[in-house]
Amino acid sequence: MTSLxxxxxxxxxxxxxxxxxxxxxEIRAVDGVNYxxxxxxxxxxxxxxxxxKTVGCRAxxxxxxxxASISGSARLRGTEMIGLxxxxxxRHRGQDMAMIxxxxxxxxxxxxxxxxxITEAIQxxxxxxxxxxxxxxxxxLRLVRIPAAERRFHEYPHQLxxxxxxxxxxxxxxxxxxxxxxxxxxxxxxxxxxxAQIMELLLELQAELGMALILISHDLGLAAxxxxxxxxxxxxxxxEQAPARRLFGAxxxxxxxxxxxxxxxxxxxxxxxxxxxxxxxxxxPDPTALPVGCSFAPRCPAAEDDCTAKEPALAEHAAGHRWxxxxxxxNGVSA
Amino acid sequence: xxxxxxxxxxxxxxxxxxxxxVVRGAGGAKGGxxxxxxxxxxxxxxxxxxxxxxxxxxGKSTLARAVLQAxxxxxxxxxxxxxxxxxxRGGRLLQARRNxxxxxxxxxxxxxxxxxxxSIVEEPLVAYRDGDRAARRKRVxxxxxxVGLDPTRYAGRHPRELSGGQAQRVAIxxxxxxxxxxxxxxEAVSSLDVLIQAQVLNLFERLRRELGLxxxxxxxxxxxxxxxxxRVGVMYLGKFCEVGPGELVYKQPLHPYTKALLDSIxxxxxxxxxxxxxxxxxxxxxxxxxxxxxxxxxxxxATDQCAIEVPQPRELAPGHLVACHHPLTEPAPxxxxxxxxxxxxxxxxxxxx
Numbered sequence: 001m002t003s004l005x006x007x008x009x010x011x012x013x014x015x016x017x018x019x020x021x022x023x024x025x026e027i028r029a030v031d032g033v034n035y036x037x038x039x040x041x042x043x044x045x046x047x048x049x050x051x052x053k054t055v056g057c058r059a060x061x062x063x064x065x066x067x068a069s070i071s072g073s074a075r076l077r078g079t080e081m082i083g084l085x086x087x088x089x090x091r092h093r094g095q096d097m098a099m100i101x102x103x104x105x106x107x108x109x110x111x112x113x114x115x116x117x118i119t120e121a122i123q124x125x126x127x128x129x130x131x132x133x134x135x136x137x138x139x140x141l142r143l144v145r146i147p148a149a150e151r152r153f154h155e156y157p158h159q160l161x162x163x164x165x166x167x168x169x170x171x172x173x174x175x176x177x178x179x180x181x182x183x184x185x186x187x188x189x190x191x192x193x194x195x196a197q198i199m200e201l202l203l204e205l206q207a208e209l210g211m212a213l214i215l216i217s218h219d220l221g222l223a224a225x226x227x228x229x230x231x232x233x234x235x236x237x238x239x240e241q242a243p244a245r246r247l248f249g250a251x252x253x254x255x256x257x258x259x260x261x262x263x264x265x266x267x268x269x270x271x272x273x274x275x276x277x278x279x280x281x282x283x284x285p286d287p288t289a290l291p292v293g294c295s296f297a298p299r300c301p302a303a304e305d306d307c308t309a310k311e312p313a314l315a316e317h318a319a320g321h322r323w324x325x326x327x328x329x330x331n332g333v334s335a
Numbered sequence: 336x337x338x339x340x341x342x343x344x345x346x347x348x349x350x351x352x353x354x355x356x357v358v359r360g361a362g363g364a365k366g367g368x369x370x371x372x373x374x375x376x377x378x379x380x381x382x383x384x385x386x387x388x389x390x391x392x393x394g395k396s397t398l399a400r401a402v403l404q405a406x407x408x409x410x411x412x413x414x415x416x417x418x419x420x421x422x423x424r425g426g427r428l429l430q431a432r433r434n435x436x437x438x439x440x441x442x443x444x445x446x447x448x449x450x451x452x453x454s455i456v457e458e459p460l461v462a463y464r465d466g467d468r469a470a471r472r473k474r475v476x477x478x479x480x481x482v483g484l485d486p487t488r489y490a491g492r493h494p495r496e497l498s499g500g501q502a503q504r505v506a507i508x509x510x511x512x513x514x515x516x517x518x519x520x521x522e523a524v525s526s527l528d529v530l531i532q533a534q535v536l537n538l539f540e541r542l543r544r545e546l547g548l549x550x551x552x553x554x555x556x557x558x559x560x561x562x563x564x565x566r567v568g569v570m571y572l573g574k575f576c577e578v579g580p581g582e583l584v585y586k587q588p589l590h591p592y593t594k595a596l597l598d599s600i601x602x603x604x605x606x607x608x609x610x611x612x613x614x615x616x617x618x619x620x621x622x623x624x625x626x627x628x629x630x631x632x633x634x635x636x637a638t639d640q641c642a643i644e645v646p647q648p649r650e651l652a653p654g655h656l657v658a659c660h661h662p663l664t665e666p667a668p669x670x671x672x673x674x675x676x677x678x679x680x681x682x683x684x685x686x687x688x
Binding site: 048049161162163164191192193194195196197199218219220221222224225226248249261262263264265266267268269271272273274275276277278279280281283 | 384390391498499500528529530531532533534536537540543555556557558559561562563564565581582585595596597598599600601602603614615617
């Protein structure tokens with residue numbers, strides 16, 4: 001993203017690469033990713049399973065196992081996050097950046113009362129007494145709109161619904177008022193009404209706290225509804241990036257055929273029952289044996305010889321809109 | 336659906352189905368009774384697809400299992416092809432169920448990891464002693480081709496050597512092996528990536544056309560259910576709030592809960608979802624559901640009547656039933672607890688995609 005506005009970006013990711021060794025072969029999970037997030041804005045990173053959307057963000061958070069080899073740069077408020085050791089990272093995690101995950105049930109300790117878990121999160125990062133931490137925890141529960149916060153403080157995770165547990169996770173993530181929150185499929189496991197509640201909560205908190213949000217999701221609908229900027233990933237690379245308003249809705253100008261395919265494959269309410277969904281055949285390439293040229297070419301209806309010969313570079317073809325394709329869609333529609 | 340349906344008997348006819356589970360508190364004391372399914376009735380005609388939507392805990396999966404008699408429902412009848420499954424035992428139940436097959440959410444959880452694809456797809460044929468070995472082999476090849484898997488490449492593989500979409504295709508091949516007339520799909524595509532999901536949905540559609548299959552299609556995704564269904568039922572806390580032709584339920588929802596669900600769907604219109612107000616709070620416990628209408632504690636239109644009287648299903652348009660004292664065809668009641676007059680006018684009940 002180029003600087004359309006004069007605001008300094010909060011997070012600048014440059015040429016981020018993550019690779020794993022698997023049976024003597026290299027899996028390039030994230031392969032040269034660049035993006036920036038401005039304070040208070042929402043970026044959605046969209047992709048299928050294995051596209052590298054989660055791995056890239058975990059690399060920035062320092063949550064990948066030691067077997068991952070990470071290179072490139074991710075500067076948060078000017079400070080490089082890649083290559084920090086554990087204790088240095090711990091200073092940034094919570095204070096500057098935090099993450100919530102898909103399955104709140106597995107992220108919470110089932111044997112501890114939720115209040116104690118939030119208090120622990122506060123005391124890990126701040127030198128405060130027990131009573132003060134407890135007061136802050138109850139305040140956090142109120143912040144995430146949990147009714148009867150004093151009572152919920154003493155409950156165990158199994159006594160709470162999925163939506164409530166995700167609110168607890170958000171409360172813990174916000175304990176130190178981070179500037180950046182990664183939400184990794186944070187509403188995927190929730191029902192639609194609960195998902196709408198959690199997304200509304202996240203947006204309200206974002207406005208209250210001036211925090212930037214990175215939504216990691218497979219759901220383009222979620223990105224269209226809630227994000228300012230959208231990044232689409234395929235096989236470890238960004239294939240398209242644009243403001244949400246440019247991509248979606250009436251007059252949307254999706255350029256990548258992969259993004260178009262994702263949009264078309266979503267069942268939506270306007271479509272009549274029993275109609276055939278437009279599909280692309282095949283599945284994402286084997287990450288240990290990526291094709292030469294464009295990774296999507298083997299599945300792409302518009303692929304020609306140049307696509308399989310040389311990989312199209314991600315370039316800014318229109319103001320704020322980057323894509324990596326030799327034969328992009330015209331007017332957002334597949335020819 | 337073709338014109339023949341008017342004259343035929345329903346393929347599946349479920350009446351007043353009730354399923355309850357006793358939960359145990361500390362020390363094994365009786366903690367309460369989960370009223371998972373509370374008096375559900377519906378028909379599925381030959382070749383028809385009934386979709387069921389509902390949130391976690393609405394009882395939709397329990398309903399599917401109660402139809403299957405696993406476990407048996409507490410009361411009610413499940414008449415499938417003329418036989419009441421609730422009255423059948425042992426071999427007779429197995430024979431009756433042969434024409435009713437299932438596809439579950441997690442293909443890897445429902446395929447034996449030690450078996451090869453060929454044995455997995457062949458198993459129902461062996462179990463029902465269908466044909467000799469050569470005939471079965473031929474049938475497995477046919478079935479794998481039907482679901483778009485090349486038998487020469489995939490028959491010898493184990494489930495772990497398949498992607499999620501391929502594994503779900505194997506589960507579907509196994510489900511249609513005995514030429515069933517009804518396929519019950521419980522969140523059958525929910526765990527798949529969107530491009531693979533579209534492929535599997537198209538496969539279901541093709542099987543419907545080519546084999547004349549009926550479906551009971553259960554999912555939490557409203558748009559998904561609309562895509563495959565002729566009729567749609569909306570479940571909340573063990574009961575149907577609304578059942579009707581798919582187009583009508585989505586375009587002119589009659590129940591406030593249906594409208595709330597529709598309003599919660601993220602849209603591919605930028606910023607659209609931010610404007611919609613959805614329902615607040617969480618579903619009450621099915622151990623102690625609210626009196627009267629079970630949705631009343633979260634309903635903007637609820638009145639005193641809703642707390643006292645259980646709303647019975649009413650047919651407000653041909654084939655379109657709603658169980659609500661104050662359906663969206665009427666103006667919001669003046670004494671409603673959380674009525675928002677400007678928002679509750681019936682004409683706003685448009686389906687936003």
